[in-house]
Amino acid sequence: MSLKNLNRIxxxxxxxTTGPVLIFAGAGSGKTRVLTHKIYYLIREGLYNPEDILAVTFTNKAAQEMKLRIGKLLKNSNSQIDIAIGTFHSICARILRNHIQHLGYTNNFxxxxxxxxxxxxRIILEKYNISKTMMTPKGVASQISLFKNQMISTEEIEQKARTVAEKKLAEVFPLYQKALRDNNAVDFDDLLLLPLELFEKHPRxxxxxxxxxKYVLVDEYQDTNLPQFLLVSKLAEKHQQICVVGDDDQSIYG
Known part of the structure; x- marks a missing residue:
């Protein structure tokens, strides 16, 4: 298999293959094809072993599709492709399963x-007699995700709280985090934040x-939030071998 089915660009x-590569391309321009062929090229040319490569997607469907495409290019079955391919959340969950005990959780979180x-x-709101007319579980959940995605600390939330509802939310946030920890549980946002905490506290x-x-690839890069951006930056910091593919017109974060 050659690269003849690709256009010049x-x-x-x-x-x-040397240093950071940023690829901006519109919908239907073959972004995924470029990414899969790049992985194939890195391996075919002997530049990297399959296990040296990390490829991050935004959906499980995209990850499975990438595995299938690379499998066809390399003429291997999925089980033989020793490449870490997955969503940010699945890759982070894998990291945490191996190391989360360093953060006070157990590995069966x-x-x-x-x-x-x-x-x-809902349990927290009822326990502390917080009126549902002031805040709903759905609304609080959305706000907590917003805080986490923007990496806003509890202290910042408290300092910026002006209204009664905002002050109550500042009280609920740490209660929610404590309840998670007491249950040896993490939410989807924590899956991204805890590896950052792990890397900060344990550089080894x-x-x-x-x-x-040693080589990191990211699909749909325009959709990365702050924790995802920092994760990619940290993982690629040492070797500076990273390729990101995105479409600025499709950014979900504006």
Missing amino acids: QRSAVEA VIYDSADKRDLI ILSAYQNKW
């Missing part, structure tokens, strides 16, 4: 989905993953 992007999150918030663990994944 796509081929140039695939063959750029539970991942709370949106419904679990709302149920826990970060170094181990930097040495493990």
Whole structure:
């Protein structure tokens, strides 16, 4: 298999293998094709072993599609492709399963989905007699996700609180986090934040993953939030071998 089915620009992007590579392309321009062919090229040319490569997508469907495409290019089955391919959340969950004990959790931690999150918030609101007319579990859950995605600390929330509702929210946030920890649970946002905390407190663990994944690729880069951006930056910091593909016109964060 060669790169003959790629156009000149796509081929140039695939063959750029030294240093950071940023590829902006619109919908239908073959972004995923470029990414899969780049992984194939890195392996075919002997530049990297499959286990040296980390490829991050935004959906499980995209991850499975990438595995299938690379499998066809390399003429291997999925089980034989020793490439770390997955969503930010699945990759982070894998990291935490191995190391979360360093943060005070046990390795069999539970991942709370949106419904679990709302149920826990509902219990907290009822326990502390917070009126549902002031805030709903769904609304609080949304605000907590916003705080976490923007990496706003409890102290900042308290300082910026002006209205009664904002002050109550500043009280609920740490109660929610404590309840999660008491239940040995994390929510989807914590899956991204806790590896950052882990890497900050335990540089050796970060170094181990930097040495493990020497080439990092990210699909739909325009959709990364702050924690995701920092995760990618930290993982690629040592070798500076990273390729990101995105479409600025499709950014979900504006």
